[in-house]
Structures are given as C-alpha cells and as structure tokens.
Amino acid sequence: MSTTRLQEVLICFGKQKQTDIATANTGGQMWQLRKLNAALVNPKLNTENDAEEFGKGHEFPTQSFQTSWDVNGTLEKYLGSEIGAWAMAYGLGKVVKSGTTPNFTYTCTPLIPASGDAAELPYFSFVEQIRPGAGVVIDRMAVGCVVEGWTLTIGSGPGRANSKINVEFVGSGKATEPSGITVPAATLEKLLPSASLALTINGVNYVSNKNIVSLETSWKNNVRLEGGFFPGSGFQTPGDATSGAIRGRLEFANRQGMLKFVARFENGSTELTKLKNQSTGTAVLLLTYDANNSLEITWQKVSFSMAEVGETDGIVTVSVECLPMYDSSNGIVSAVAKCNVDSICQ
Amino acid sequence: MTDERVWLRPPHGQGEPKQVEAKPELLVPLMIAGWSQCEPPDTKEEVKPDVHD
Numbered sequence: 001m002s003t004t005r006l007q008e009v010l011i012c013f014g015k016q017k018q019t020d021i022a023t024a025n026t027g028g029q030m031w032q033l034r035k036l037n038a039a040l041v042n043p044k045l046n047t048e049n050d051a052e053e054f055g056k057g058h059e060f061p062t063q064s065f066q067t068s069w070d071v072n073g074t075l076e077k078y079l080g081s082e083i084g085a086w087a088m089a090y091g092l093g094k095v096v097k098s099g100t101t102p103n104f105t106y107t108c109t110p111l112i113p114a115s116g117d118a119a120e121l122p123y124f125s126f127v128e129q130i131r132p133g134a135g136v137v138i139d140r141m142a143v144g145c146v147v148e149g150w151t152l153t154i155g156s157g158p159g160r161a162n163s164k165i166n167v168e169f170v171g172s173g174k175a176t177e178p179s180g181i182t183v184p185a186a187t188l189e190k191l192l193p194s195a196s197l198a199l200t201i202n203g204v205n206y207v208s209n210k211n212i213v214s215l216e217t218s219w220k221n222n223v224r225l226e227g228g229f230f231p232g233s234g235f236q237t238p239g240d241a242t243s244g245a246i247r248g249r250l251e252f253a254n255r256q257g258m259l260k261f262v263a264r265f266e267n268g269s270t271e272l273t274k275l276k277n278q279s280t281g282t283a284v285l286l287l288t289y290d291a292n293n294s295l296e297i298t299w300q301k302v303s304f305s306m307a308e309v310g311e312t313d314g315i316v317t318v319s320v321e322c323l324p325m326y327d328s329s330n331g332i333v334s335a336v337a338k339c340n341v342d343s344i345c346q
Numbered sequence: 347m348t349d350e351r352v353w354l355r356p357p358h359g360q361g362e363p364k365q366v367e368a369k370p371e372l373l374v375p376l377m378i379a380g381w382s383q384c385e386p387p388d389t390k391e392e393v394k395p396d397v398h399d
Binding site for chain 1: 350351352354357358359368370373374375377378379380382383
C-alpha cells in the first residue's frame with residue numbers, strides 16, 4: 001500500500017467571490033496557489049447526546065446527534081502580488097477594480113455599515129485534494145468561507161521567508177465531498193520581496209534612513225461565528241434536520257488593525273518624542289515586484305502606543321507599536337494591490 | 347468606460363452613479379463614504395423611426 005505524503009495536497013479556492021454563502025464557486029472561478037503550512041481544513045462536526053435527559057434510568061448517553069459544522073483554516077505563504085490582492089479584497093471586504101491586462105488594480109477598504117455597506121464579508125469556496133478520482137485520499141470543498149484576518153511579516157534578509165502572509169479563514173460549515181472540482185493549473189506567483197520595501201511611518205522614511213529591521217501588520221475581522229446560526233440558517237444536507245446546522249451568514253464584529261515595527265535607534269530618532277507627543281501621521285508600506293505587481297497598504301492615521309528601546313543583534317533598536325485610528329475622510333486602512341490577474345473578488 | 351475611470355453607485359443605492367478617476371486618493375474617501383463599484387449605466391438612447399422614410 002502506498003504512503004500518502006502531504007506534498008501531494010492540492011488546494012484551490014475562489015478567486016472570484018460566491019454569489020451567496022451557500023452557492024459554491026465553480027472550477028472556473030477558482031485558482032490554485034501553493035502554501036507553506038501543513039495544516040488541512042478539516043470540517044469539524046459538533047455533536048451532542050442525551051446524557052442529560054431524564055427518563056432513561058441512568059446517566060449515560062444512549063443517542064448522539066449531529067449538531068453543527070465548523071470549518072476553519074490558515075494559508076501561510078510567501079507574499080506575492082496575487083495572494084496580497086486576494087487577502088486585501090476578501091479581508092477588508094470592499095473592492096474597486098480598475099485597469100486591464102496586464103495591470104489590474106484592486107483598491108480595497110473595509111466595509112463601513114454606517115455608510116450603507118454590508119456586514120457580511122465576500123464568500124469563497126476552498127478545495128483540498130489528494131489524489132482525486134479513483135484513488136482518492138481527500139477531495140472536499142468548504143463552501144461559504146470568509147477571511148477572518150491576515151498578517152504580513154517583513155524581516156531583514158534576502159530569503160523569501162522575509163516577506164510572508166498568513167491568512168486565516170472560517171467557513172459556514174457547509175462541505176461538499178467529493179468536491180466535483182478539477183483543480184486549475186497553478187498560478188504563477190510574483191513575489192513581493194522584503195528588499196523591495198518602501199516604508200514611511202508618521203513622517204519618517206525608514207528605508208531611506210536604512211533603519212527598518214522588521215515589521216508586522218495585520219487585520220482581524222473577529223467574525224461572529226455564533227451569529228451565523230439563526231433560525232432557518234440551514235443544514236449540511238438541505239432539508240435533513242439530522243445532518244447538522246450550518247451558518248447562513250458570516251459577519252464581522254469589532255475589527256482590529258495592528259502595525260508594529262523594529263527600527264534602529266540612533267541620535268535624532270524621533271520615536272520616543274512622538275510617543276510622548278502622541279503625534280499622528282499615515283503609515284504607508286509598499287512592496288513591489290514590477291510596475292504591474294505591487295501591494296501598498298496605508299494606515300490612514302497612526303500614533304505610537306508603545307516605543308521601547310532594546311537591541312537587535314547587538315545594535316540599539318526601538319520596538320514600536322502603532323495605534324491605527326480612523327480618519328474621518330479615508331477611514332482606517334486602505335490597500336492598493338496591483339497584479340496580472342483579473343476578477344479577484346468580483 | 348475607460349479603464350482609468352470607474353463607475354460608482356452612491357450609498358444605499360440612492361442617486362445616480364458617477365464616473366471617477368481610478369486613483370486611490372479619489373476612490374478611498376468615496377468608498378469609505380459608501381460608494382460602491384457598479385456597471386456603467388445603460389446609455390442606449392431610444393431609436394425612433396425616421397419619419398421621412
């Protein structure tokens with residue numbers, strides 16, 4: 001019997017968004033990207049039993065019931081223009097696409113319900129396969145997934161690992177097995193390397209002064225998982241009340257943005273002064289592959305909430321945590337993602 | 347529609363769509379204010395038969 005090794009796993013997921021939470025992406029709407037993490041997206045069945053019920057004559061369960069389904073997963077990847085655009089579009093939720101081949105531009109912002117936007121995030125399907133077909137090991141599709149959050153980490157050094165993205169996602173619980181999807185050919189990804197970084201935070205260009213050491217920025221939607229189950233939200237098998245409930249909506253709750261960085265600290269460094277003065281400004285980071293592939297994230301207004309002097313490899317550095325704040329005109333964060341790929345989150 | 351300009355519909359779908367330059371400094375404030383991308387409005391004019399035919 002042959003061993004199944006995880007290197008065989010293929011993933012593909014919705015490049016285009018689903019029309020609604022329950023309608024799966026078609027194969028033509030999906031793309032295959034590679035990933036770094038081994039974890040699989042196992043649909044989890046929650047059960048309950050009748051142990052607490054009186055009348056059985058004992059305290060032991062005699063029956064088990066399928067209650068509900070959960071799906072969650074993580075994509076850990078080297079940061080490329082394609083996954084960058086996808087994560088910003090699905091993670092923030094609002095997208096305007098412009099441009100033509102080979103330069104599509106996706107301008108992304110968070111959804112603002114107070115301005116009439118939905119609280120539901122765009123949905124996608126996620127497929128995992130190992131030897132689909134006659135010798136299938138795994139072939140399943142999670143339907144109705146949304147991005148829970150993303151984290152970009154930029155480090156010092158030449159390797160690809162110095163520019164990474166982690167995307168967490170959660171699903172409605174609906175799963176289709178077999179998926180019925182033929183995984184498309186792998187997408188050629190354009191790396192956005194650490195060495196391409198341009199970075200200005202609160203009025204300081206940390207690349208031109210050669211002081212940036214590392215940076216991390218993230219967005220979290222804090223999706224209301226329990227709120228997805230409402231009367232009538234549906235079942236794993238439509239019409240079968242014994243098959244376990246699935247979610248009928250996935251909405252964000254109180255969202256959180258984060259930006260922190262480590263920079264060399266020297267005579268004239270302003271981080272401690274700006275912390276004391278609570279100075280505010282934008283934070284703009286740009287990573288570039290070429291003119292048609294880049295990712296620019298702008299935190300519209302940040303102050304420093306923590307600045308602590310320490311050391312990195314024997315050099316005096318300052319660790320700074322920023323407080324992203326809401327600007328009345330431009331909101332809290334925006335992303336401009338350029339890549340060669342059309343129809344992301346459309 | 348040129349690709350450097352995009353159509354946006356107003357918040358709550360109330361009012362007429364407008365075309366704006368696809369520049370982040372223009373798009374972001376509108377998106378935050380509730381404007382969303384939409385298809386270009388149907389600009390086909392009614393064709394009336396030529397009365398002289």
